[in-house]
Structures are given as structure tokens and as C-alpha cells.
Amino acid sequence: MNERLSETANRLIAGERLREADFRLLAAVPDKETGERLRAAAVAARERVYGRDVYVRGLIEISNHCKNNCLYCGIRRDNRALERYRLTPGEILSCADEGYRLGFRTFVLQGGEDGYYTDKLLCDLIFRLKSRYPDCAVTLSLGERTDESYRLLFAAGADRYLLRHETADAAHYARLHPGEMSFENRMRCLYTLRVIGYQVGAGFMVGSPFQTAGTLAKDLYFIQEFSPDMCGIGPFLPHRETPFAAYPAGSLRLTLHLLSVIRLIQPNVLLPATTALATADPRGREKGILAGANVVMPNLSPVKVRKQYELYDNKACTGEESAQCKNCLSQRVASVGYRIVTDRGDVKK
Numbered sequence: 001m002n003e004r005l006s007e008t009a010n011r012l013i014a015g016e017r018l019r020e021a022d023f024r025l026l027a028a029v030p031d032k033e034t035g036e037r038l039r040a041a042a043v044a045a046r047e048r049v050y051g052r053d054v055y056v057r058g059l060i061e062i063s064n065h066c067k068n069n070c071l072y073c074g075i076r077r078d079n080r081a082l083e084r085y086r087l088t089p090g091e092i093l094s095c096a097d098e099g100y101r102l103g104f105r106t107f108v109l110q111g112g113e114d115g116y117y118t119d120k121l122l123c124d125l126i127f128r129l130k131s132r133y134p135d136c137a138v139t140l141s142l143g144e145r146t147d148e149s150y151r152l153l154f155a156a157g158a159d160r161y162l163l164r165h166e167t168a169d170a171a172h173y174a175r176l177h178p179g180e181m182s183f184e185n186r187m188r189c190l191y192t193l194r195v196i197g198y199q200v201g202a203g204f205m206v207g208s209p210f211q212t213a214g215t216l217a218k219d220l221y222f223i224q225e226f227s228p229d230m231c232g233i234g235p236f237l238p239h240r241e242t243p244f245a246a247y248p249a250g251s252l253r254l255t256l257h258l259l260s261v262i263r264l265i266q267p268n269v270l271l272p273a274t275t276a277l278a279t280a281d282p283r284g285r286e287k288g289i290l291a292g293a294n295v296v297m298p299n300l301s302p303v304k305v306r307k308q309y310e311l312y313d314n315k316a317c318t319g320e321e322s323a324q325c326k327n328c329l330s331q332r333v334a335s336v337g338y339r340i341v342t343d344r345g346d347v348k349k
């Protein structure tokens, strides 16, 4: 057992603020004993804030058109092999109707950066969604937009915004994205979203190409300092039609360990057991919950488009109807002693 690691783990468990150098020790799979101690402490921390409730978010993948060319992403604009689709506002509202019947009280509208979804179209849609379902939260996950756009969408009723920072190291960011995208702008968007009043989600992939313990330490330090309301993490998984096709997938064990560390950095964070985790391991979601996650995001997109929203190869949950996906998840969550609740599931402050 590594003494310095064990002592750092104790300080994390005790709720101390850590330095970037401390997080470097926590950025690798630890020895078995320390790992189990961190996991148990993460589960206890989660239960103190959220009990054994797991929140569900209905994920509606509104478009796979994207003007960006992220090197890891299956819907990047240079992927010519992909059949593109976009959902109309009417189709999106029908997905939400189905979701509401199934007990979802949060809808996540996620998509590539697609100019079809103007501020006007989105504001109308958000306004209609919130009028029809005033007891629901609307979360947006539509990438980088202007400050003005973020303000208008918030004024129209959007409650939350997910924008993974992807990596908190500027040089690493530049190796994952083409030159036209910028780390500074990404970070600026996150701070703007916070100032406007959104509940904000950040996050990153585990095992993305060129990631090191050093870059991961920066991610963890950033999470501590920014304290996002949500944090999405999942293993990097290669997609055959991207420049990163031949890179190895991220480690499941490291992802689970980092879920526990993030839970301990911020005990009230909303932490999803992601689809990427479920894709990497058939019991990935259950393992995620047992590591400290408290959110699952079943797919509400129309089955006919699901396979087309493929960020990485072999994505899970693309064949099931929404109701099946929800039931399957409820059973999985119950199998590890937790329960899915019908609730907006806001962050507890």
C-alpha cells in the first residue's frame, strides 16, 4: 500500500480541499484496500445527501448534424458515412409526452451543434414544453452557443445546461479538437452559463487519447474549484469513422474509481452512470451506482433514429422502446438496492 495515497484518500474522505498535486495521486486506479475505502465513503456521502434515490432524465437526441469536427466524436462533420437526421419540434414534444407518461420529470435535449435549431425555434419549443409540463425541468446539451443565446434560452424556461469541459488542460484540449475550437471559449461558456443562473454540468471522458495522470489531476482540481451541479464522465470509446478509431477504450475500473473521487470532492453533485459506462460493461450502470453515481439517463429518442446518434461504436440502449429502456433501468437500479424516483431531481444545496 502506498502511504502518500492512503493519507491523501483520508483527507479527501474528511472533506478537505486538495491541491492539484494531491489529485495526481488520485488519478490512477489505487490499490484494492484504498479503492474500496474510497468507494464505501463515496456511497456513504451520496446516501447522506440523496438517500437511495436515483434520478432519471429522459434523453432526447434531437439532431446528429454537427458543425464541429471533434476528433473522438462519431457525429463529427467529416463523418460522411453517417445518415443525418433532425427531429422537428413536434417530434420532440411527442417524445416528451411519452416520457411524462413514463414518469420522467426532466427532459434533456441533446444534439450536435446544428444551426437549424435557432434561438427562436428553441425558445418556442422550451416555452411549449414548460407550459405543458410546468412540473418538469428542461436541460439543454447543445454545445457552445453565444452568451445572448444562452440568456434567451434561460429566459424561455431552460433550467440546466450540460457542457462537458472534455479536459481541463489546454494543450490536451488542442489534441482532442481541431484548431477552430478553443479551450478558452469552452471554459468561458461554462462560467457564463453559471452566471446566467443555469444549473451547470461539466465532465470529461476517461482514457481519451493523450490523457495522463497530470491532465486528469487538472480535471479533478477543476471540478473542485468550479463545483458544477452535474458532472458527466464515461470511458472514451473509439468510433470507427473518426481519427481516433485505433485508440484503445478507456478503463472501466478507472472510470468507477473517478466516480467515487468526484462524489467525495462534491457530495451533492448529480453524477450520472452514463451510457458509455453501460456500453463498456453490461453491468456498467449498476457498477456506477455502487461507485457513487445517482442519475441515469434512459433514451427517449424515437427508435428509428437511435442508431444514428452514435458518438462511439456499439452504443448501448439503441434498440429498445422508451418504455422498455425505462423498465430495464428500473430493474437494474433495484437489483443493487436503489430506487428510481419520479422527481425533477434538482441538485441539493
Ligand code: 5AD
Binding pocket: 072, 073, 074, 164, 166, 203, 204, 205, 234, 235, 236, 237, 238, 239, 276, 311, 312
Ligand atoms: N467516447 C466516449 N464519449 C464520447 N463523447 C463524444 N464522443 C465520445 C466517444 N468516442 C462524449 C463527449 C461529449 C458527450 C456528449 O459525449 O464527452 O461531450
Ligand code: FES
Binding pocket: 066, 067, 068, 069, 070, 073, 074, 075, 076, 077, 112, 113
Ligand atoms: Fe459534434 Fe463532437 S463532433 S459533438
